[in-house]
Amino acid sequence: MTPRPTDKLDRLLVEELSARHGEPDWMRQVRLQAWEKYQSLSYPTWGPDVSGLDMDKIVPYIQPESQMATSWEQVPPDVRQSFAELGIPQAEEQLLAGVAAQYDSEVVYHRTQEMAAEQGVVFTDLTAALHGEYEPMIRQYFAKLVTPGEHKWAALHTAVWSGGTFVYVPPGVQTALPLQAYYLLNARGAGQFEHTLIIVDEGASLHFIEGCSAPRYNVAALHAGAVEIFVGKSAKIRYSTVENWSRNMYNLNTKKAQAAAGASVEWVSGSFGSMVTELYPATILAGAGAKMSYHGVTLAGSGQNLDTGVKVVARAPQTACTITAQSLADGDGVSTFRASIAMTPEATGSRASIDCQSWQLADQSRSDSIPVLDIRAPQVDVGYEACVGTLDEGIIAYLGSRGLEREQARLALVNGVVDGFAKQLPLEYAVEMANLVTSQMKKANAKN
Amino acid sequence: MGASLQIQNLRVAVGEQSLLAGVNLRLAPGEVYVLLGPNGAGKSTLARTLAGDESLRVTADKFCLNDQDLLPMTANERALAGVFVSWQNPPAITGVTVANLIRISREQLGLAASPWETRRDLLETLKVVGLDGSYADREFNVGFSGGERKKLELAQLLSLAPQLAVLDELDSGLDADAIKILAENLERVRDTQVTMLVITHRTELVKKLRCDRAGVMIRGQIVYEGDQNVIEEIEKDGYTKYFSSKYDSTADR
Amino acid sequence: MPKINDLPAKTWSWTQTGGHGVARLATREHQVAAGQKQQVVQTASDFSLPTKQIWTVAAGAHLQLLQLFVRPGERLVETVIELVGAGASVDIESAYALGSKDFLSLNYVVRVRAPGARAVVNTTGHMYPGARKIWRSTLEFEPGSPGAAGNEHEQVLLLGKPAQNVSAPLVLTHERRVDATHGVQVLTPETGETAFYARARGWTSERLAREVARAQLERVARMIADEGRRARQWDDIQGENI
Numbered sequence: 001m002t003p004r005p006t007d008k009l010d011r012l013l014v015e016e017l018s019a020r021h022g023e024p025d026w027m028r029q030v031r032l033q034a035w036e037k038y039q040s041l042s043y044p045t046w047g048p049d050v051s052g053l054d055m056d057k058i059v060p061y062i063q064p065e066s067q068m069a070t071s072w073e074q075v076p077p078d079v080r081q082s083f084a085e086l087g088i089p090q091a092e093e094q095l096l097a098g099v100a101a102q103y104d105s106e107v108v109y110h111r112t113q114e115m116a117a118e119q120g121v122v123f124t125d126l127t128a129a130l131h132g133e134y135e136p137m138i139r140q141y142f143a144k145l146v147t148p149g150e151h152k153w154a155a156l157h158t159a160v161w162s163g164g165t166f167v168y169v170p171p172g173v174q175t176a177l178p179l180q181a182y183y184l185l186n187a188r189g190a191g192q193f194e195h196t197l198i199i200v201d202e203g204a205s206l207h208f209i210e211g212c213s214a215p216r217y218n219v220a221a222l223h224a225g226a227v228e229i230f231v232g233k234s235a236k237i238r239y240s241t242v243e244n245w246s247r248n249m250y251n252l253n254t255k256k257a258q259a260a261a262g263a264s265v266e267w268v269s270g271s272f273g274s275m276v277t278e279l280y281p282a283t284i285l286a287g288a289g290a291k292m293s294y295h296g297v298t299l300a301g302s303g304q305n306l307d308t309g310v311k312v313v314a315r316a317p318q319t320a321c322t323i324t325a326q327s328l329a330d331g332d333g334v335s336t337f338r339a340s341i342a343m344t345p346e347a348t349g350s351r352a353s354i355d356c357q358s359w360q361l362a363d364q365s366r367s368d369s370i371p372v373l374d375i376r377a378p379q380v381d382v383g384y385e386a387c388v389g390t391l392d393e394g395i396i397a398y399l400g401s402r403g404l405e406r407e408q409a410r411l412a413l414v415n416g417v418v419d420g421f422a423k424q425l426p427l428e429y430a431v432e433m434a435n436l437v438t439s440q441m442k443k444a445n446a447k448n
Numbered sequence: 449m450g451a452s453l454q455i456q457n458l459r460v461a462v463g464e465q466s467l468l469a470g471v472n473l474r475l476a477p478g479e480v481y482v483l484l485g486p487n488g489a490g491k492s493t494l495a496r497t498l499a500g501d502e503s504l505r506v507t508a509d510k511f512c513l514n515d516q517d518l519l520p521m522t523a524n525e526r527a528l529a530g531v532f533v534s535w536q537n538p539p540a541i542t543g544v545t546v547a548n549l550i551r552i553s554r555e556q557l558g559l560a561a562s563p564w565e566t567r568r569d570l571l572e573t574l575k576v577v578g579l580d581g582s583y584a585d586r587e588f589n590v591g592f593s594g595g596e597r598k599k600l601e602l603a604q605l606l607s608l609a610p611q612l613a614v615l616d617e618l619d620s621g622l623d624a625d626a627i628k629i630l631a632e633n634l635e636r637v638r639d640t641q642v643t644m645l646v647i648t649h650r651t652e653l654v655k656k657l658r659c660d661r662a663g664v665m666i667r668g669q670i671v672y673e674g675d676q677n678v679i680e681e682i683e684k685d686g687y688t689k690y691f692s693s694k695y696d697s698t699a700d701r
Numbered sequence: 702m703p704k705i706n707d708l709p710a711k712t713w714s715w716t717q718t719g720g721h722g723v724a725r726l727a728t729r730e731h732q733v734a735a736g737q738k739q740q741v742v743q744t745a746s747d748f749s750l751p752t753k754q755i756w757t758v759a760a761g762a763h764l765q766l767l768q769l770f771v772r773p774g775e776r777l778v779e780t781v782i783e784l785v786g787a788g789a790s791v792d793i794e795s796a797y798a799l800g801s802k803d804f805l806s807l808n809y810v811v812r813v814r815a816p817g818a819r820a821v822v823n824t825t826g827h828m829y830p831g832a833r834k835i836w837r838s839t840l841e842f843e844p845g846s847p848g849a850a851g852n853e854h855e856q857v858l859l860l861g862k863p864a865q866n867v868s869a870p871l872v873l874t875h876e877r878r879v880d881a882t883h884g885v886q887v888l889t890p891e892t893g894e895t896a897f898y899a900r901a902r903g904w905t906s907e908r909l910a911r912e913v914a915r916a917q918l919e920r921v922a923r924m925i926a927d928e929g930r931r932a933r934q935w936d937d938i939q940g941e942n943i
Contacts, residue, residue, distance in 0.1 A: 345862050360877040373868045375887045378861055382887035384870075390877045499901045527903035539895045543913035549902070552912065556903035604902070 011035055014159050021127050026139055034148035034158035041152040048276045048305040048334070050250055120173045121206070126164035126195055134168060141197060145228040145256040145284075153224045153252045153278075157193055161226070164195035169204040171232070178207035178240070178426060196227040198237065200263075205236040209426070210243075222250050223274075229257035231265055233287065238266040242429055244273035244436060247303060251277040261287030261316070268424045269296040271308050272436050280338060282311035285319035285347075293322040297421040299414075300365070301440045302331030309338035309370075314347040314377070323354040326417055329365035330441055339371040341384070347377035356386035359417065361410065361441075411441055450478040450643030451530055451611035456510035460490075460497050460668075467493040467504070469668035475612075478641040482654045482679065485665035486687045491647045492536050494665070495616035498645075499533040500526050513612060528557065530611030534601035534618050540589035546570075546600065547584040550607050557608060570607065577602045578629050594621035602633060613637065614645045619653040631656035651683045664690050671695040726753040726779060735759040735786060740926050741766050742934070745773030753779040760786025760815070767921050768795035769934060770805055770826075771943060779808040782820065784849075790819035796921040797824070798914065798943045801831030801864070809838040809853070813846045813879070820851035825917035830861030839871040840881055847878040856886045858917065860910055915943050 014035045018028040043050070116123035122134065129138060148155040169175060200206050210227070223245060231237050237257065245251050251274035257265045267281045283292040292312060300306040312321045321341070329335035341352055358367040369386050391413050399409035415437055422430045453475040460468035468490050475481050485491050497506055500523030511518045513529060521529065541549070551566050561569070571581045577599045589597050598621055605613055615634075619627055634657050638644060648654060654662070662678040663670045666687070672678070672695050690696060727750045733739050737759075743766065758764050770776060782791045797805055811820040822838045838853040853870045870883040890896070890910040899909040918938040925931035 358872070358874070360874055360879075363877050365877065367874050369872045369883065371870060371885075373885055373887070375857075375859070375866050375868075376863055378859060379889045379892075380859070380887060381889070382885070384868075384886075385884040386870075386872070386882065388872050388874050388879065388881040390879075499897075501897060523897060523900040524903060524905060527901055533901060535898065539898050541891070541895055541899070541909075541913075543916035544909070545916075548912060548916075552904065552908065553902040556908070608902075 009160075017160060017162065021130070023127075023130055024135060024139070027130060027142070030143055031159050031161075034143070034155050037148040038152060038155035038159055041149075041155055043152055047278050048307050048336075050252070050276060115177065116179060119175050119177070120170055121175055121179070122166065122168040122170075123179055124166050126166040126197060127162075129166040134166065137168065137199065138166060138197060141199060141228065141230055142195075143228075145230070145258055146226040146254045150254065154226065154254050157195070157224045157226050157254065161193045161195040163193070164197070164225075167196075167198040167206070167208065169198075169200045169206050169235075171201040171203055173201075173204045175204075175206050178209045180209045192223055192225070194225045196225070198227070198229045200229070200231045200235040200237050202232040202260075203234050204232070207238045207240070209429070210239065210241045222252070224252045224254075226253070227255040229255075229265070231257060231259045231263040233260045234262040235260070236264040236266075238268065239281075240268040240425060240429070242270040242272070242425065242433060242436070243277075243279075245277075246273060247275055249274040249276075251279065253277075253279050255279070255281040256284070257282070257292075258284040258286050259290035259292065262289045263287065264290070265292045267292070267294040267296070267310070268421070269294070269308070270418075270421060270425075270433065270436075271296070271298040271306050272440055274306070275304060277304075277306045277308060279307075280309045280311050280340070282313070283321070285312065285314040285321065285350075286316055288316045289318045290316060291320045294324070295421055295424060296325045297328075297418045298326070298335050298337070299328045299330065299418075299437065299440050300333030300335040301443050302333055305334040305336075307334075307336040307338065309336075309340075311340040311342075312352065313342045313344070314350045314352070315344040316346060317348045317350065319347060319350040321350075321352045321354075323352075323356075324420070325354075325356040326359070326421065327356065327367055327369070328359040328361060328414065328417065329367045330361040331443075332362070332364040334366045334368075336368045336370065337386075339384075340374075341371070341382070342374040343377045343380060343382070345376045345378075347380065349379050350377060351380065352382045352384075354384040354386075356384075357417070358386065358388040359414075360388070360390045361414070407441070411438060414441065449611070450641050451514045452477050452512075453612055453643060453645070454510050454512045456508060458494075458497070458506070458508040458511060460493055461505045462503060467668055468497070471665075471668070471670055473663070473670060475643050475645065476660075477643055479661070480638055480644045480646065480657070480659045482657070482659040482662040483645060483647045483665055483670070484649060484651075484654070484662060484679070484682055484687075487649060489665040490668040491649070491665050492616050493668075495533050495536070495614050495645075495647055498526075498531060498612075498614050499523055499535075531614070532605060532608055532610030532612065533614040534598075534605060534616055536616045536620070538589055538597045538601055540587070540592070542587050542590055544588050545585050546574075546588050549588045550604060553604065553608055559607075559609060570603075573603045573606050576606065577633065578626060579603065595623070595626060598622060599626070602630060605637065606633065609640075610642060612643045612645070614647070616647045617649070618646070619648055619650060624652070627653050628656070651679050654679050655683070664695070666690050666696045669696070726751045726777070728752075729754045731756050733758045733762040733764045733789075736761045738763045739765070740924075742925055742927075742930060743768045744934075745770050745776055748773075748776050748778050751777035753781065755781045755783065756791070757783045757785055758789040758791055761788045762786065763790045763792070765792045765794070765924070767924055768793070769918060769921055769938075770795070770797040770799075771918065771938060772798060772800055773803055773805060775804045777806045780810070782809075782811045784811065784813050784815055784818040784820065784846075786818075787815045788817045788819075789815055791821070793822045793824075794921050794924060795822075795824045795826075796918045797826035797834070798918060798938075799826065799832035799834055800829045804833040804865075806835045807837065808835075811838075811840050811851065811853075813840065813842045813849045813851060813876075815846055816848050818846060818849045820849075820853075822851075822853040824854070825856045825858075825920060827858035827860055827914040827917060828863045828866060831864050833863065833865040835865065835867045835869075837867075837869045837871070838883070839873065840883070841873040842876045842879045842881070844875050846876045849876070850880040852881065853883045854885070856888065856917070858910075858914055859887060859889050860914065911941075911943065915939075918943060 014031050018031055143158050146154050148158045229237055259265050265283050271277055294310045298306045298308045310323055325337055327335045327337040337356055343350055358369050360367045371384055375382055396409045422433050455471055455473040458468055458471040483491055497504055547570055550570055570584055574581055574583055579599050598618055631653055661673055664672045671690055756764055799805055809822050820840055836855050840851040840853055842849055855868050868885040870885055872881045872883050896906055922934045
């Protein structure tokens with residue numbers, strides 16, 4: 001079927017998407033109901049201004065055959081420059097820009113799949129999985145955590161999702177190496193509305209790494225993906241993200257995990273790119289003794305408004321949650337930290353500990369902290385402590401007297417702040433992260 | 449007048465672990481009994497058992513304060529019956545001042561007086577145990593050293609007029625001067641005929657204090673009882689001889 | 702397999718904390734003149750209507766606002782502090798005791814608009830089963846307030862399941878050279894060693910909880926400068942009804 005030559009984001013497009021992928025009828029119904037929801041919901045009244053988003057530009061790039069760029073020269077200069085700064089070799093640059101030969105992409109994709117299979121893990125493209133033995137499982141879980149009714153972007157996502165990852169870890173399987181979805185996505189084209197569905201069965205464990213530090217470029221400027229994670233009894237997941245979307249992007253991703261009794265969810269989340277980000281990984285502690293931890297770093301440079309945070313709903317007894325967040329703003333950037341910690345009356349004996357540091361690195365920058373705690377359970381122990389400050393001028397002066405230029409000194413201090421976060425990432429990410437911070441702060445100060 | 453204490457075949461365990469393996473102890477009213485023993489012997493367990501620690505599994509053929517069976521009594525009920533236990537590690541209680549702790553404890557025990565008298569008595573008591581009057585309005589044990597906490601335990605002993613005083617390592621964390629003050633105060637308490645069970649593993653305090661009897665606890669049992677001379681022997685030779693099967697029925701198992 | 706439990710019908714919304722559904726607030730405006738020090742004591746009876754009070758604090762002036770809400774019924778109080786002069790400062794110390802018939806909504810907004818200004822918002826309180834409370838505090842550092850500092854903190858002691866217990870300490874900074882801390886502590890009565898100790902001194906668990914709760918109110922009452930007023934407030938918070 002040839003793509004319909006139209007720019008309209010409408011119900012017909014949703015129907016066509018479903019037909020093109022040959023989806024089961026239930027998925028088509030899910031999409032259409034989500035489309036209705038998208039029509040009826042209004043835009044959220046809080047958060048960064050997204051009025052600059054041109055919804056019409058989205059359509060052409062939903063077509064799965066489209067490439068993000070057909071040649072390296074079409075990728076804007078500052079994006080190409082970013083690759084160079086991050087020290088990524090030419091071949092990978094081309095792969096990441098979507099211009100690699102099909103052969104290369106397929107090789108990488110298959111290699112990742114082989115590694116997963118060796119560990120007994122199902123790791124595959126979500127669309128393909130809809131036609132296989134896991135279709136009933138997907139039907140049971142798809143759009144049950146990130147529901148269309150949640151907000152307008154979630155509704156849009158569920159209607160027009162395209163591309164994505166399905167992971168199933170059978171009971172008791174402890175994955176030896178982290179799974180990285182990035183190459184998988186690129187091999188299949190558009191990463192705008194990708195849907196990640198992960199199910200970790202009882203007693204199993206998984207480390208999943210999403211994205212990478214290289215800038216991901218997309219002309220349509222909207223990323224409204226969704227991640228749904230179901231963690232079974234006593235199972236464990238660590239979900240690591242280092243996000244560096246290009247500076248024209250609206251990154252409105254929705255991530256949610258649900259933990260059964262004794263399960264554990266760890267989020268490690270670094271937000272550095274995009275023009276606007278709204279990202280609040282949410283965890284539902286649904287079973288007794290479930291635990292979550294979150295460690296996030298957000299660095300907003302000039303021209304960026306990064307609104308990130310974390311949500312927890314504890315609705316079972318004896319749950320625990322630990323949150324550490326560092327929110328930095330440089331240049332004229334805005335970094336906002338939001339937290340929502342809710343404990344229902346069933347969360348007896350639960351604990352929560354939240355520690356947030358906000359940093360304002362420049363006179364024009366802005367750092368806001370907006371936590372809300374809603375605690376209705378007895379016998380709980382909840383502590384939220386946060387502070388806002390700036391880099392210590394005394395230390396900068398001291399480092400100056402030891403030969404560091406002001407920018408070098410500031411960079412050293414900022415790296416010190418994010419060091420604890422970097423240590424939780426696999427080594428290659430930690431190295432790239434240092435480069436990422438440098439490049440962010442340079443950009444911030446270039447605009448000043 | 450002090451209460452009598454009768455303990456026969458007291459066994460205490462926590463989980464699978466046995467802590468007291470059949471303790472026998474009889475205290476006559478007004479008697480001063482010193483209980484010695486090495487660390488880990490079970491002396492503090494005995495104190496906590498008497499206080500009513502619900503995390504312990506307790507059985508006994510007899511466990512009575514005067515005529516009252518202590519076994520079914522909660523910690524609160526035992527306090528009201530006249531049992532006072534000074535703790536080895538008293539906790540800090542934020543939100544409750546020293547003055548309020550003692551005032552309300554006295555109220556609960558039926559020792560209420562006018563607020564002015566209570567305050568005056570408290571300041572006097574603090575002075576007697578070696579603490580400044582400013583401690584009265586500080587939060588209970590918050591930021592207090594070990595020695596200061598022990599002095600407060602003594603202050604409570606002096607304020608709460610118990611019938612049985614079980615003093616668990618009241619001398620730990622105290623220097624020589626403080627031990628002297630403690631011994632003087634305990635003599636005064638003794639003169640009011642309160643029955644006292646003084647638990648310690650050091651000999652400095654109990655050498656100063658006249659006791660009626662002294663016992664040695666080894667591995668969860670009182671293996672030997674004697675008079676004041678026991679203290680001198682332990683000071684000279686330590687506890688080694690009490691570990692032999694002549695004294696310790698659990699030895700050589 | 703992990704199960705999809707019956708998920709909540711809606712996820713938590715930021716806007717749940719906003720608005721009381723009250724159309725009108727009685728508004729009162731006050732000034733603290735340059736260099737003046739003022740202590741103001743307020744209780745539930747000062748706010749029988751939903752109220753917004755705006756205090757403007759001039760250079761070098763200091764406002765200490767003491768608020769006590771003991772079993773207040775339904776009270777909605779918005780307190781806005783404008784620190785407009787260099788070195789202006791405010792210290793808000795409040796305490797509450799809420800039962801099932803009470804709903805307390807406190808909204809503190811401190812706009813720090815001058816250099817060297819200082820703001821403290823410190824609330825302690827306890828809630829019996831069925832009580833309802835929303836506590837919001839916003840420290841907003843506007844451009845032109847270098848050297849300013851602020852702290853906002855709430856400590857809530859839960860003596861049972863509250864019907865509503867929301868805390869939202871916000872810090873908004875548009876000025877780089879400021880220092881702010883904010884926090885919330887939600888506690889429940891001591892169990893374990895501390896409770897055992899108190900029981901071994903003849904206390905009941907309820908008495909211990911009530912004394913710790915009373916200390917939260919005494920903390921504020923103790924600060925009242927006027928002796929007569931202090932004695933009256935002190936008497937009000939003794940006894941069983943706190």
